[in-house]
Amino acid sequence: MKPTMRSHHRDDTDEATTESNESRPSVVDLTDVSFGYTSTPVVEDITVSIDAGEYVAVVGPNGSGKSTLMQLLLGLLEPDSGTAKLFGVDATAFDDGARVGYVAQRAGTSREMPITVREVVKMGRFPHVGFGRLSAADWRIVDRAIDTVGMSAFADRRITQLSGGQRQRAFIARALAGEADLLVLDEPTVGVDTESVDAFYGLLESLHVDGITVLLIEHDLQAVIEHAERVICLNQEIYFDGPSAEFTDSAALARAFGTGTRLLTGGNG
Amino acid sequence: MTLAFAGGVYEAFVPILEVWYWLLTLLYHLTGLELINPEYTFMYRAILVGLCVGVIAPLIGTFLVHRQLALIGDALAHTAFAGVAVGLFLNAVLELSVSPYLTAVVVAVIAALLIELISEATDAYNDVSMAIVLSTGFALGTVLISLNAGGLAVGINQYLFGNLSTVSAENAVIMLGLFSIIVATVALTRNQLLYVTFDETAAAVSGLPVAWYNRIMVMLTALVVVGAMQIMGVILVAAMLVVPVAGATQVSRSFSESLLVSIVLAELAVLLGIGISYYVGATAGGVIVLVAVGIYALSVLAGNVRQTGAPDETRELESISQD
Numbered sequence: 001m002k003p004t005m006r007s008h009h010r011d012d013t014d015e016a017t018t019e020s021n022e023s024r025p026s027v028v029d030l031t032d033v034s035f036g037y038t039s040t041p042v043v044e045d046i047t048v049s050i051d052a053g054e055y056v057a058v059v060g061p062n063g064s065g066k067s068t069l070m071q072l073l074l075g076l077l078e079p080d081s082g083t084a085k086l087f088g089v090d091a092t093a094f095d096d097g098a099r100v101g102y103v104a105q106r107a108g109t110s111r112e113m114p115i116t117v118r119e120v121v122k123m124g125r126f127p128h129v130g131f132g133r134l135s136a137a138d139w140r141i142v143d144r145a146i147d148t149v150g151m152s153a154f155a156d157r158r159i160t161q162l163s164g165g166q167r168q169r170a171f172i173a174r175a176l177a178g179e180a181d182l183l184v185l186d187e188p189t190v191g192v193d194t195e196s197v198d199a200f201y202g203l204l205e206s207l208h209v210d211g212i213t214v215l216l217i218e219h220d221l222q223a224v225i226e227h228a229e230r231v232i233c234l235n236q237e238i239y240f241d242g243p244s245a246e247f248t249d250s251a252a253l254a255r256a257f258g259t260g261t262r263l264l265t266g267g268n269g
Numbered sequence: 270m271t272l273a274f275a276g277g278v279y280e281a282f283v284p285i286l287e288v289w290y291w292l293l294t295l296l297y298h299l300t301g302l303e304l305i306n307p308e309y310t311f312m313y314r315a316i317l318v319g320l321c322v323g324v325i326a327p328l329i330g331t332f333l334v335h336r337q338l339a340l341i342g343d344a345l346a347h348t349a350f351a352g353v354a355v356g357l358f359l360n361a362v363l364e365l366s367v368s369p370y371l372t373a374v375v376v377a378v379i380a381a382l383l384i385e386l387i388s389e390a391t392d393a394y395n396d397v398s399m400a401i402v403l404s405t406g407f408a409l410g411t412v413l414i415s416l417n418a419g420g421l422a423v424g425i426n427q428y429l430f431g432n433l434s435t436v437s438a439e440n441a442v443i444m445l446g447l448f449s450i451i452v453a454t455v456a457l458t459r460n461q462l463l464y465v466t467f468d469e470t471a472a473a474v475s476g477l478p479v480a481w482y483n484r485i486m487v488m489l490t491a492l493v494v495v496g497a498m499q500i501m502g503v504i505l506v507a508a509m510l511v512v513p514v515a516g517a518t519q520v521s522r523s524f525s526e527s528l529l530v531s532i533v534l535a536e537l538a539v540l541l542g543i544g545i546s547y548y549v550g551a552t553a554g555g556v557i558v559l560v561a562v563g564i565y566a567l568s569v570l571a572g573n574v575r576q577t578g579a580p581d582e583t584r585e586l587e588s589i590s591q592d
Contacts, residue, residue: 074474097476104470113335114517115467115524123467126460127475158522171471178475 024051026088027182027213028073033082035072042068044237046082050215052181055208057216057228057244061257064235066217070186073215074100087181098127101175103168105187117162117170118155121146124177145176149203165189165196172203182213189220201227221253282442289317304547312547314441315433315500319539319557321448322497322509327517327531328455329493330510332466332486334518341487342507344384344399345377345494348406350503352376352495353428354413369428370443370495377491380406385484431502431554433543440499447496451489462486463524500543501554508558509535516565519572534564 028050036042043065050056060066071077072084075091084091087099101124124145125138134142146155149169159167168188175183185204189197197220205227208214218224224231224244231247233240233256240252247253293313297305304312333341356372359365380402387398414425427435455462464472465482473479490510497506513535514527521527542557549556 076470076473095476097474100474102471102474104468112518113467113524114521114527116522119463119524120467123460123464123471123475126464126477129460131457131460156522174471184474 024053026050027052027054027086028215029083029085029088030069030073031083031085033072033079033084035068035077035080041080041236043072043234046072046234046238048073048232048238048241050213052213053208053211054230055204055214055216055228056230056232057218057224058232058234059218059221059224059256060234064256066234067186069234070184070215070217074102074184096127098124098178099181101172101178101180101183103171103175103183103185103188105190112160115159116156117146117151117159117173118142120159120170121155121173121177124174124180127178141179142177145173146170148176149173163196164192165200168192168200169203172207176207180212182215183207184215184217186217187219188216189218189223197223278446279439279442282445283438285445286314286317286438286441289313304544311434311436312543314436314438315553316540316543317441318436318444318496318499319543319553320536321444322493322500323536323539324532325448325451325493326497326509327513327535328528329451329486329489330514331517331524331528331531332462333490334511334514336466336486338395339511340396340507341384341399341490342494342510344403344406345381345487345491346498346503346506347403347410348380349373349377349491349495349498349506350428351380351406351408351410351413353425353498353503354410357425358413358416368439368443370440370499373495373498374443374447374492376406377495378488381487381491382484385480385487389480427502428498429503430552431498431500431505433500433546433553436499444496444499447492451492451496454485454489458482458485501557502552505554505558508561509538512558512561512565513538516561516568519565519568520575534568535561538564 026049028048030046030048033046034041034044046069058066058069068077072079073086073091075084075086075094078092086094087096089096122134122138122142125134125142129135129138143152143155146152149172151166151169151173154162154166159170162170171188172183172185183204189200192200201223204214204216208229214228216224216228218228225248228244230242231240231244232238233247233250233252235256239256240247240250242250290307290310290313293305293316294307296302297307305316306312330339330342333339350373352373352375353369355376356367356369359372360367360369384395384398384402387401388395391398426432461472461477461482462485464475464477465479465486469479472482493510494506497509501509513531516534517527517531521530538557538561542560543553545551545560546553546556
């Protein structure tokens with residue numbers, strides 16, 4: 001992996017690993033959160049806390065409320081009841097957007113839009129520059145972020161000309177350019193070939209080691225168990241929240257998905 | 270107070286118009302081009318308005334097309350038509366002398382906000398809210414015209430199809446004002462508009478008030494539509510928001526390049542269109558759009574040639590090292 005964007009994170013994390021979880025600042029705090037688009041709740045009584053530097057995966061069957069949960073914790077939706085906090089602030093009022101990097105499933109709205117990798121990554125600097133222009137220092141951060149995800153050779157390529165895996169790397173670079181503390185990824189490997197998926201998780205792992213908090217919403221249980229250190233299994237309510245190694249042996253897997261074995265070998269939930 | 274302010278703004282733009290006259294007169298003496306004969310100063314104003322349209326339409330259109338809102342220009346043009354009808358109606362009934370383009374600006378901006386508000390309030394898709402506003406606008410326009418107070422229907426064709434010869438000094442100044450507002454707003458908010466256009470959710474996560482930028486975008490669209498309506502007409506105004514952008518998308522390698530190329534293509538269409546329409550005596554709006562579509566076809570061809578000329582690109586991308 002290329003040199004990291006923010007090596008100070010590694011030192012912080014090394015120190016942090018010797019301390020208890022309680023000493024790490026909380027990044028996400030959901031307390032008794034319920035939400036429904038209609039009178040039927042999509043998620044109910046969710047209480048979750050994610051600390052700085054954690055690598056957490058949220059799994060659950062289709063329609064289990066994973067994406068809704070993500071929108072609640074990012075402040076894009078307001079809970080019907082309970083509280084959602086991001087970096088200690090009410091999530092809907094949170095205004096330090098540069099601290100959060102977001103990578104969606106097949107991000108980008110227009111298939112045809114002629115936009116280069118560098119133009120996408122520079123968006124990460126927008127919360128820092130506001131209405132102004134990017135300075136030389138901003139551009140250096142952009143180029144370093146592109147380098148970190150191994151996309152320097154493709155910086156001036158149109159994003160539509162890239163493979164799915166490369167595209168998602170570009171979006172991670174955008175989050176890195178913003179110097180995000182929290183990276184939220186919503187099923188980022190959908191439609192990405194197996195080889196690229198492995199490289200993608202390798203990149204996430206190195207960012208996690210670098211101290212960035214990673215929150216991954218994922219359908220691929222095998223990948224989650226292999227890479228994340230903590231799993232939250234959701235199906236309207238939380239079925240499991242603990243170390244990923246314990247998830248496979250838990251009853252929650254079968255309860256949430258109906259059958260665990262098939263999903264773990266089949267790979268696609 | 271408002272009238273005094275408007276008068277002040279008008280006076281501020283008049284010197285620009287005078288410099289423009291002087292420049293084209295000079296060009297006429299250098300080239301002898303009949304199109305810019307000083308006897309026909311209405312052409313000077315029409316060319317100025319056309320050049321402004323060639324900048325602002327693709328400037329806004331680039332954001333609209335990539336947000337898949339290409340047809341919003343059409344919807345707002347129909348409401349601008351209602352605005353013109355309101356202006357003509359008020360002038361006839363109340364014996365005022367308000368420019369119908371000013372009432373069109375007001376009505377189109379209100380309609381633009383309505384489109385956004387309907388979308389936000391009802392979760393309806395944008396095309397549903399556009400269809401509702403488009404129909405309402407055109408219905409209001411036809412009702413007011415059919416009332417025919419004081420011969421309202423007279424001269425309505427110039428708004429429907431555009432007319433070079435009716436671009437008055439006042440209308441040219443209105444266009445310069447709209448041009449300044451649009452270019453300044455886009456220059457100021459280009460980062461935000463790009464982010465919202467490309468990835469609305471990520472933009473929201475980054476802390477941008479996405480709904481407000483959507484509103485700014487539709488309001489700017491309304492201003493472009495009214496400005497372009499003078500020479501393009503209600504029926505064809507949307508083409509200038511879409512066609513040059515579609516052409517630029519085919520041949521551009523980056524977003525900033527596509528903005529620039531779309532403006533170049535639009536200016537080419539406007540100048541050729543005005544020139545051809547002058548010499549053959551056809552409606553300028555129609556000729557401009559036909560030229561723009563011709564340029565678009567050439568762009569598609571050029572884009573395809575470029576793609577087939579770069580066979581190694583895909584292979585190279587497939588084999589990117591996954592370090």
